Amino acid sequence: MNTAQRSQTPQKSQTLHIRGLRVSLPGTARPVLDGVDLEVGAGQTVALVGESGSGKTLTSRAALGMLPAGATASGVVEVDGQDVLTMDARALRRLRTTTAAMIFQDPRAGINPVRRVGDFLTEALRTNGAADKRTARKRALALLDAVGLPERVLRQYPHELSGGMLQRVMIAASLMADPVLLLADEPTTALDVTTQAEIIALLRDLQSRFGTALLFVTHDLELAAVIADRVAVMYAGRIVETGPAEQVFADPKHPYTAALLAATPRLDAPAGRLAVIPGRVPDLRTEIAGCAFAGRCAHAVDACGQERPETAAVPDRSQATVACWRSSTLTLQGGASRG
Numbered sequence: 001m002n003t004a005q006r007s008q009t010p011q012k013s014q015t016l017h018i019r020g021l022r023v024s025l026p027g028t029a030r031p032v033l034d035g036v037d038l039e040v041g042a043g044q045t046v047a048l049v050g051e052s053g054s055g056k057t058l059t060s061r062a063a064l065g066m067l068p069a070g071a072t073a074s075g076v077v078e079v080d081g082q083d084v085l086t087m088d089a090r091a092l093r094r095l096r097t098t099t100a101a102m103i104f105q106d107p108r109a110g111i112n113p114v115r116r117v118g119d120f121l122t123e124a125l126r127t128n129g130a131a132d133k134r135t136a137r138k139r140a141l142a143l144l145d146a147v148g149l150p151e152r153v154l155r156q157y158p159h160e161l162s163g164g165m166l167q168r169v170m171i172a173a174s175l176m177a178d179p180v181l182l183l184a185d186e187p188t189t190a191l192d193v194t195t196q197a198e199i200i201a202l203l204r205d206l207q208s209r210f211g212t213a214l215l216f217v218t219h220d221l222e223l224a225a226v227i228a229d230r231v232a233v234m235y236a237g238r239i240v241e242t243g244p245a246e247q248v249f250a251d252p253k254h255p256y257t258a259a260l261l262a263a264t265p266r267l268d269a270p271a272g273r274l275a276v277i278p279g280r281v282p283d284l285r286t287e288i289a290g291c292a293f294a295g296r297c298a299h300a301v302d303a304c305g306q307e308r309p310e311t312a313a314v315p316d317r318s319q320a321t322v323a324c325w326r327s328s329t330l331t332l333q334g335g336a337s338r339g
């Protein structure tokens with residue numbers, strides 16, 4: 001681990017810097033990502049939250065240059081100062097094996113079932129030429145230990161491990177090359193609640209020990225509140241609110257954030273009182289003139305449906321933004337006990 005080395009390096013830029021990212025897919029009336037701005041600072045954890053279909057996965061995959069076939073992209077995507085959208089195949093491979101790594105929802109989908117865990121863990125370092133067999137094995141052992149797994153796992157096959165153990169293996173694998181950025185896309189959704197909590201605690205611990213920046217994609221606001229320093233709320237392909245997680249959850253500035261908080265099931269809520277946000281995320285086959293949330297927003301006025309709100313700084317809040325015409329005049333309900 002070279003955290004010390006890293007901290008001596010001047011921070012020229014954010015670890016992940018996305019500015020004005022537009023991604024269009026064939027057969028859609030509007031871009032699926034419609035001007036995304038997102039920053040993840042060195043060593044920071046940012047939760048990217050929003051309903052299904054808002055574009056969270058596409059945004060995190062864009063950070064590794066992994067866009068769907070036929071997609072066209074414009075804007076800026078930089079990881080550790082490297083321009084991802086203009087990278088050739090070789091540079092992209094390097095980016096994905098050394099600078100950044102992704103942890104997926106289903107660990108079984110990302111691992112070859114007929115290879116031993118040890119080979120899986122050491123493979124990338126060895127084929128990269130970044131380490132010889134012995135060094136790679138030593139690193140694999142150290143990381144297995146860091147994720148709380150015993151040495152024997154190196155000799156085991158994926159089917160011999162539980163889902164939680166396998167997700168620990170995937171987390172160890174993601175750290176093998178000492179990346180500056182981890183992208184975790186709903187990494188605990190496939191796990192039971194207890195294992196979920198363990199994996200979240202592990203990610204928090206590793207993230208602070210290794211100093212890796214983390215973009216944590218989730219639709220679960222409770223999880224976001226537990227893990228994140230900062231939060232970015234996404235709706236219909238755009239970031240509508242950002243800020244320190246605690247402040248955003250306690251005092252949301254965008255009606256969509258407030259609606260998400262109100263719709264989040266709570267342990268102390270009476271059974272059956274599970275709210276949902278009325279309406280749906282607008283279909284990609286429709287164009288949107290003004291604010292994409294206007295049709296579902298309890299606070300919308302005529303102007304909201306006509307002109308798209310600019311992203312503006314939230315007064316008196318550190319590095320916080322909101323894209324809502326009405327935010328300065330609204331008092332919204334937060335989730336005070338969260339975070």
Ligand SMILES: Nc1ncnc2c1ncn2[C@@H]1O[C@H](COP(=O)(O)OP(=O)(O)OP(=O)(O)O)[C@@H](O)[C@H]1O
Binds near residue numbers: 032050052058284
């Ligand atoms: N390969 C693809 N081809 C066509 N449409 C796609 C493709 N990938 C994503 N989309 C569409 O892009 C939109 C955003 O998808 P994305 O998976 O990024 O959303 P999400 O916020 O991560 O949702 P979820 O939580 O369900 O994963 C959705 O409407 C989805 O149907």
